[in-house]
Amino acid sequence: MNFPVVFIVTAFLVLLAVPFIPDKWKGYAALAASLWIAVISSAMSVTALAGGEVEFTLVTSYIWGNIPFVIDPLSAWFILVVNLIVVPGVWYSPGYLRGYGQSANLSLHYVMLVWMHLSMIMVCMVQSGLAFLFVWEIMSLSSFLLVIFDNQQRSVLKAGLNYLVQMHISVICLTVAFFIVYRSEDGFEFSRIGEYFAGHNNIPLFLLFFAGFGFKAGIVPFHTWLPHAHPAAPSHVSGIMSGVIVKMGIYGIFRMTTLLQSDMLPIGNMVMVAGMVTGIYGILHASVQKDVKRLLAYCTVENVGLIVMGIGLGLVGQHAGNAFLTLAGYGSALFHVLNHALAKALLFFGAGAVYRTVHTRNLDRMGGLAKIMPRSAGLFLAGSLAIAGLPPLNGFLSEFVLFFGFIKGVMLADTTESIIIILGVTAIALIGGLSVLAFTKTFGAMFLGTPRTPLPADCGEPAAGMRRPQYVLAAVMLLAALVPFVSFGVVSGVVSGTFDIAWNLLPDVSGFTGLLQKVSFVMVMFTAVVLAVVALRNMATRRLPEREGDTWGCGSRQPCARMQYTGSSFTKPVGKLFGSLLPVRKNYRRVSREDVFPRQARYAYAYDDWVEARLIRPAARLVNRLSAISLRIQDGRLQWYIMYGLLFILAIILLTWLKIM
Amino acid sequence: MLSLILILATSLYFSGIILRTKSILSGRKGPGIMQPVYDYARLFRKGAVYSRTVTPVFRLAPAVYFSAVLFAAFLVPFGSARGLLSFDGDFVVFAYLLAAGKFFMILMALDTGSSFEGMGASREAMFSLLVEPAFFILIGSFALLTGHTSLYDIYAAFHFSGPVSYAMAVLAGFVLLLIVAVENSRLPVDDPKTHLELTMIHEVMILDNSGFDLGLIMYAGTLKFAVYGSLIANFFMDHSWPFYIFIPVFFAIQLLFAIIIGCIESFGVRFRMSHNAQFIFTLSSVSLLIFFGVLLMLGKL
Structure with missing residues (x-):
């Protein structure tokens, strides 16, 4: 086969x-x-x-x-x-x-x-x-x-x-x-x-x-x-x-x-x-x-x-x-x-x-899913x-x-x-x-x-x-x-x-x-050692009292879910330490002093890809700019295009006739 | 087997020595050498409080952490006696086991949903990742020097490579001393004496642990000291010595190690949290120094 x-x-x-x-x-x-x-x-x-x-x-x-x-x-x-x-x-x-x-x-x-x-x-x-x-x-x-x-x-x-x-x-x-x-x-x-x-x-x-x-x-x-x-x-x-x-x-x-x-x-x-x-x-x-x-x-x-x-x-x-x-x-x-x-x-x-x-x-919106x-x-x-x-x-x-x-x-x-x-x-x-x-x-x-x-x-x-x-x-x-x-x-x-x-x-x-x-x-x-230790622990604690309580909030009376460390806060120190490789894109609006009726302030940030920000996007912009030049000969009118075709044929004939190519 | 018994024996008095050193240096009488052990024993007999938010990960993590440190002790040789387990590349397993233990500790801290513990976990993860290259460059250098890849063989061959190598051993001891300070969140990276607002790494991660689990975590910390202490001690114990010299020397080096930590904690200050990263990078540079030293010794540079 x-x-x-x-x-x-x-x-x-x-x-x-x-x-x-x-x-x-x-x-x-x-x-x-x-x-x-x-x-x-x-x-x-x-x-x-x-x-x-x-x-x-x-x-x-x-x-x-x-x-x-x-x-x-x-x-x-x-x-x-x-x-x-x-x-x-x-x-x-x-x-x-x-x-x-x-x-x-x-x-x-x-x-x-x-x-x-x-x-x-x-x-x-x-x-x-x-x-x-x-x-x-x-x-x-x-x-x-x-x-x-x-x-x-x-x-x-x-x-x-x-x-x-x-x-x-x-x-x-x-x-x-x-x-x-x-x-x-x-x-x-x-x-x-x-x-x-x-x-x-x-x-x-x-x-x-x-x-x-x-x-x-x-x-x-x-x-x-x-x-x-x-x-x-x-x-x-x-x-x-x-x-x-x-x-x-x-x-x-x-x-x-x-x-x-x-x-x-x-x-x-x-x-x-x-x-x-x-x-x-x-x-x-x-x-x-x-x-x-x-x-x-x-x-x-x-x-x-x-x-x-x-x-x-x-x-x-x-x-x-x-x-x-x-x-x-x-x-x-x-x-x-x-x-x-x-x-x-x-x-x-x-x-x-x-x-x-x-x-x-979004990791910062999740949590507690194991339950x-x-x-x-x-x-x-x-x-x-x-x-x-x-x-x-x-x-x-x-x-x-x-x-x-x-x-x-x-x-x-x-x-x-x-x-x-x-x-x-x-x-x-x-x-x-x-x-x-x-x-x-x-x-x-x-x-x-x-x-x-x-x-x-x-x-x-x-x-x-x-x-x-x-x-x-x-x-x-x-x-x-x-x-x-x-x-x-x-x-x-x-x-x-x-x-x-x-x-x-x-x-x-x-x-x-x-x-x-x-x-x-x-x-x-x-x-096996882990299992043995777990078994030992279970045996030792079987008779011991066990209580349930709130997570200790260090004195705060009303702990709430939004006070938790998020994924972003967890890795913020690393982001700072390697900041030169991890450019941050911030998008925020402050409430300025001139705002008589202040609008809502907002703040968003995201890590940018260094290669994309420094190499790819500039290259793409360059390509766009170059293609903007060629855009001049493209204006959508059929007459022009027919003329381009004619010019092209003429050029070919001329070049062949003059034996340039 | 011998090394495991000796490490376990050391772990019983190690924390006590640190505490005693600190109390003597600050003019106090201080607790008995065995007091930390009594504390663990008391914790093992106590009941526990669990947060409502926690999952089984929280109960599993202390056991994994403790087992990881215990298992790491299996891999450490003792002079001319091999560790309980010894094979090529065992130090990779050593480091990755400790990392696995830490992985679960970090998850445990995140499991409580407390902002404090999240912060501690974040810092623990970051500092321990920064310290990892230092350890591997160190061991890699000695592997290059001796041509072997298991801890036992490295140590065995090390003692034949001449007196200059003991200079390396001192540097290596310095790096290992500071690695364990980072691993156990001691001065100068973190100060375990204070609570909450100032202790920001290890102690803050275990705020919600109590009873048996807390005992396991505390004991694992001491055990880790003893494990790293014997890694250092092995550099200075010649394989030709008989056992009746070996064992006292081992205990003496461990004692010295504990006293040095006690002195650092008495006279040193904690770094600012933001400077810790730089400090840990210096460890890697010292390891690189050892690496270039080895290249020089081998005539490659």
């Missing part, structure tokens, strides 16, 4: 069938299609991981040539992660969208969900530049349509267009890069890129690819679409985008890394520094946000930073011929791709459940622990691998390397600390304390259909944490199968997995 054909047929079947299914069942049809795709592609991926060859060729017309579809261990890993996130996401969607949207809108949404799923799998499989750009574009367009589900809102459309424009700047970079290879090697296959790298300077082309994929991955300064698109999109779409679409950018960078032939040291250093900047920038912005989904979007930027740091370390290790560093660097990156995807999807689904209950994303939705609170807590990289969940394991790799990297012979890597250690430590701050803030402001604004009358746990996918994700997270023997075992297999390095110099590749298994065991022991 030729699976690419099966996929394409599935895509068109869904397109034809979903509009005719009753609204109630559309979501389940999409789920069925998604499951079908997931089962086939996962089976192929498992075959590929087990060492089998999975290759297909799609025979097409002259332009495309024969398109090679290959699943190697690297693509297999990404395909598995995609399936793990997209299926729960599609499962979650009917519950989240219940009561929203018109029939046509829903049909488009569900069709696009399936198309996005398919396009991501194709992106991982296609091994030829032109076809790659095609599926890449389908992925961008389908996710764009998914983002603008709520298209009646101006802000949503604006965020969607922002995403669309940035994705196309990315496509320009990629297209140029593929054509550079085409001109020199006369072919679009990925193997030609390797040939190009063998004969040319590696740095410029790699950087072009890095920028192109960096837009998708959200590497600073290409990250500015994330904090706009994620809050605008429905929560399951945000979860999928943050969990896996962003990872397609990472996949692209990984793929190019496998093709590199030389200059790995300078490239590795650049990538590592880009990762550090991205990580610190992302988590700093995350910690000060008020909008929970915007916060999660910046947190994705941070985690991409960690992943990219891992890739950089892997490159440096490859250059040094150090098998251990290569494994630790690439391994931590691949492992973190999984761990971050799981935790982030869980958090976005949780944020969506909260949004459906309280109808706001109303205890199960969602528990799930969100698990996600927060995992994403903050704390024991005993899976996020800690990949952070451990990265950290351990960096500490080992300090011992490299080269002094410059030692210094860059110790800065990396500092960055990881700082990122870890800041994510504790960001996620205690998020969880605390959402679920703890008392409600800061009155809750709607009918609030409670979300529908079971929205909770079940979260349980699945949490269970997979737990599994990944408990048996790194399997999860990291697969990762180390992928790394050793993909990167050509003297693995036999590493005394024991499985020893590293063994170490991780030990760490996991230590985390289980830690959990």
